[in-house]
Amino acid sequence: MTASSALPYQRLHVELDARRYPIHVGPGLLDDPDMLVPYLAGQQVMIVTSETVAPLYLERLKHALSGDGRDVREIVLPDGEHTKTLASVERIWDALLAAGFNRRCTLVALGGGVIGDMAGFAAACYQRGVAFVQVPTTLLSQVDSSVGGKTGVNHPRGKNMLGAFWQPRAVVIDTRTLTTLPARELSAGLAEVIKYGLIQDVDFIAWLEARMSALRALDADALTDAILRSCAIKAEIVAADETEQGQRALLNLGHTFGHAIESHQGYGNWLHGEAVGAGMLMAAALSQRLGWLEPDEVLRVEALIAHAGLPVTAPASMSGDDFLSIMRLDKKNIDARLRLVLLSRLGDACIHDATPSDMLDALLTDFPRR
Amino acid sequence: MTASSALPYQRLHVELDARRYPIHVGPGLLDDPDMLVPYLAGQQVMIVTSETVAPLYLERLKHALSGDGRDVREIVLPDGEHTKTLASVERIWDALLAAGFNRRCTLVALGGGVIGDMAGFAAACYQRGVAFVQVPTTLLSQVDSSVGGKTGVNHPRGKNMLGAFWQPRAVVIDTRTLTTLPARELSAGLAEVIKYGLIQDVDFIAWLEARMSALRALDADALTDAILRSCAIKAEIVAADETEQGQRALLNLGHTFGHAIESHQGYGNWLHGEAVGAGMLMAAALSQRLGWLEPDEVLRVEALIAHAGLPVTAPASMSGDDFLSIMRLDKKNIDARLRLVLLSRLGDACIHDATPSDMLDALLTDFPRR
Known part of the structure; x- marks a missing residue:
């Protein structure tokens, strides 16, 4: 030994x-x-x-x-x-x-x-x-x-x-x-950690709000706990749906918007986690438009994403049409319908393929840019 | 309809x-x-x-x-x-x-x-x-x-x-x-049909001895029966061992010798089925040296392979050492042992990794060339 x-x-x-x-x-x-x-x-x-x-x-x-x-x-x-x-x-x-x-x-x-x-x-x-x-x-x-x-x-x-x-x-x-990981990449990883709270575990959201500073300071116990809790949520979802027929798609919260940002900006200019951070906030904002989240819940999501050191705005150079044209190519779409992962409430995600197109257009146009 | x-x-x-x-x-x-x-x-x-x-x-x-x-x-x-x-x-x-x-x-x-x-x-x-x-x-x-x-x-x-x-x-x-299939390719396919009889079904060997002329003349009923029986044997073996951990390896009867012939002669000069035809006879001959088959059983295998229009000799340009050096690279070997599929009797195959090397050398040297 x-x-x-x-x-x-x-x-x-x-x-x-x-x-x-x-x-x-x-x-x-x-x-x-x-x-x-x-x-x-x-x-x-x-x-x-x-x-x-x-x-x-x-x-x-x-x-x-x-x-x-x-x-x-x-x-x-x-x-x-x-x-x-x-x-x-x-x-x-x-x-x-x-x-x-x-x-x-x-x-x-x-x-x-x-x-x-x-x-x-x-x-x-x-x-x-x-x-x-x-x-x-x-x-x-x-x-x-x-x-x-x-x-x-x-x-x-x-x-x-x-x-x-x-x-x-x-x-x-x-x-x-x-x-030895650059701080920017640590933040990118925190995007996925936050995602697990948003889709499945409202208590984990509260834990992250309390421990975000410790995580960014590389507190060993906080990191171990956050990694274990994240892996446990992902493992549970994957075990239930290994080849992504249903529930596993919930892990893509923020990813359809995020992939559009990465694709438009060139992969590597935005880190994957940064694009997912902004994308999750876009999903939350769209969920609010559908009446599923309260405004103060969206603000809570925004604060947590910002506290992790992640962007809460979309790229200034990207129009609503840029988003739409890239999102329609996403391989998560089945036949012609645009499937999005949204939040039915904080700590609970759903797959939705019937967002009214004018509502989606308005979100993509109105979402803050920088 | x-x-x-x-x-x-x-x-x-x-x-x-x-x-x-x-x-x-x-x-x-x-x-x-x-x-x-x-x-x-x-x-x-x-x-x-x-x-x-x-x-x-x-x-x-x-x-x-x-x-x-x-x-x-x-x-x-x-x-x-x-x-x-x-x-x-x-x-x-x-x-x-x-x-x-x-x-x-x-x-x-x-x-x-x-x-x-x-x-x-x-x-x-x-x-x-x-x-x-x-x-x-x-x-x-x-x-x-x-x-x-x-x-x-x-x-x-x-x-x-x-x-x-x-x-x-x-x-x-x-x-x-x-x-529309060339006769030579039909024969190559018959090599695998014969293989199913040799490894698992002595009655199918007898059926093939009786119906080989009909198969080569493209008799529709004979073809349907032979294909169904072949697929049924393969399907049964595959279902029991999808990822080739054990029994499925029996389907490689003749293939280690055959791959050596294909590799040495250049893929395409010998058709895969032709190489397997000669390879199955080599496996039968080695099984006889191990005392598992009688000489007249090996002659029966040889006659059936010849009747299908397949070679019953190895290439004249290939030495025993040529066979050995290529066979040792075969991915069916685990760690350093040479694993061969042999016939424990007609209609029954086994995996054997303990053939005495002088016996294998003698077989590879003595097997007829042309």
């Missing part, structure tokens, strides 16, 4: 029948073989990481995974949403084949959501599917993309157009990795 | 829990909307076919799928195993995105195994998975690759290295498409 295995950590499980898997959360887990080695399929391990994360954590993770004759290799990819392409995933496959790795190998994603999405997709399709472990190092990937099994890449014609549902064997969240 | 729906056909189901799907077998099914339309997910349909098959059957299938306002399009790909690449699958994805197809579209594979494998992989990963229907037009794809959900493409470093398990919603087998 290593020293680090005596560290405190917490655990929850994602319940997916035969593919039940644990999420471990705590400080220092990256260095703990006991958190990682039990989830490897065999002796062949490929760490997939990025140029930013590799200098910080690659050698430590490699050290934790090595031993017992294991063949641990790495592939280091460039950073950024624009690298989330099929060509990057092909580089992972080429590396696996060049290493002679067989169907009992394991891919370990070390990095943010882009790395996790690409490594997961590579694992899903290498020899028709191999083992996969997530070690997410950004708050966004810890509370969102590392849970739920969505993997994939972008295509010039759209985000996440190619991919697979592929579950990890384990998610290992070392909260200390957040100490 | 159309005239063609009054035609006789037979049906069996592949039992995969929520993904149970039917296989329809009979003459003229290609023209019958009732065989096809109930399995479409929505209004958007993309037929994936090849340059050889398109002039023969594309317009007829399009006609059967059209109507009710459906948007039916096609993508026609070049023929041949060497086109089974990620680049070809990217062409399918580009066509789907250019058409604006959403996650409720359906891909329909019209052609042989290469088309089915690529269209299935494209369906598995387009927007993380869309509906898929198989209309196989070669005997090989009708009895083998269209059943079981294996999809994928080759990589310069190996066959079928990238792919997914993805089940069709239905398999529609029109036996009349075999009238």
Whole structure:
């Protein structure tokens, strides 16, 4: 037993029948073989990481995974949403084949959501599917993309157009990795944390209002609690609806508006979480127009999003028509109807595909710009 | 109801829990909307076919799928195993995105195994998975690759290295498409038919010995019976072991030897079925050396393979060492052990990873060449 295995950590499980898997959360887990080695399929391990994360954590993770004759290799990819392409995933496959790795190998994603999405997709399709472990190092990937099994890449014609549902064997969240995360990216991750409160847990909204300053100051206990609560809500929703036929769509609160902002402004100029922050406020404002939220509830949402360091306005360069034309292409639409996730009340979301078009037009025109 | 729906056909189901799907077998099914339309997910349909098959059957299938306002399009790909690449699958994805197809579209594979494998992989990963229907037009794809959900493409470093398990919603087998199939490809398909007898059904071996001439003369009833019996055996094995953890590996009888021949000779010079034909005889001969088959049983296997028009010798240019070096790379090996599917008796196969290396060397050296 290593020293680090005596560290405190917490655990929850994602319940997916035969593919039940644990999420471990705590400080220092990256260095703990006991958190990682039990989830490897065999002796062949490929760490997939990025140029930013590799200098910080690659050698430590490699050290934790090595031993017992294991063949641990790495592939280091460039950073950024624009690298989330099929060509990057092909580089992972080429590396696996060049290493002679067989169907009992394991891919370990070390990095943010882009790395996790690409490594997961590579694992899903290498020899028709191999083992996969997530070690997410950004708050966004810890509370969102590392849970739920969505993997994939972008295509010039759209985000996440190619991919697979592929579950990890384990998610290992070392909260200390957040100490090296830029403040702007911490805020982007908080957008998704706030989302879980808005869609499912009004008590969590109140907890976040009280603890937001502690979270932004990287208080260890606050972070562990927020990550665990977020993962628990997401895990519950995913377990009920693995392939997004119904309830899972609620996780897209703010995302249809947010994707429109990201797409119009160019991916990477607005961070995903920033666009979701503004998008959630747009969803709340539309919910108010439908008579589902009170004005002071929308102000409460706005204050929480602002307190997290996120934008509460849309880009000045984006017209209502810009929003509409991009939103109509969203792959969450079924046939011709525009489906939106809205708030039926604080802490409760719904899917709505019958918003009057003049009401939506007015919201998109009137929503504050900056 | 159309005239063609009054035609006789037979049906069996592949039992995969929520993904149970039917296989329809009979003459003229290609023209019958009732065989096809109930399995479409929505209004958007993309037929994936090849340059050889398109002039023969594309317009007829399009006609059967059209109507009710459906948007039916096609993508026609070049023929041949060497086109089974990620680049070809990217062409399918580009066509789907250019058409604006959403996650409720359906891909329909019209052609042989290469088309089915690529269209299935494209369906598995387009927007993380869309509906898929198989209309196989070669005997090989009708009895083998269209059943079981294996999809994928080759990589310069190996066959079928990238792919997914993805089940069709239905398999529609029109036996009349075999009238346009070259005799050599019919024989290649018969290799897999014989395989089902050898691994699981000694009575089917006797039936094939009696009906082989009728099958090669395209006797309609004989073809329907042979296809149904083959699909039933494969469906039963696949249902018990969808992701190839155990019993499903028995379907690889002759394939480890056969892949070595294909790989050494260049894919396409030996047809897959031809290589499997010779490979099954090599497996039978090795089973005899292990004391599991009598010499006259091996002669019976040899006569049946020869009667199907398949080779019963290995390539003269291939040494025993050539076989060994390629077989050791086979992805069916787990860690370092060479796993072979052999015959414990006629009509019963087993997985064996403890063949004495001098016995295997002798078989590979002594097996007849031509």
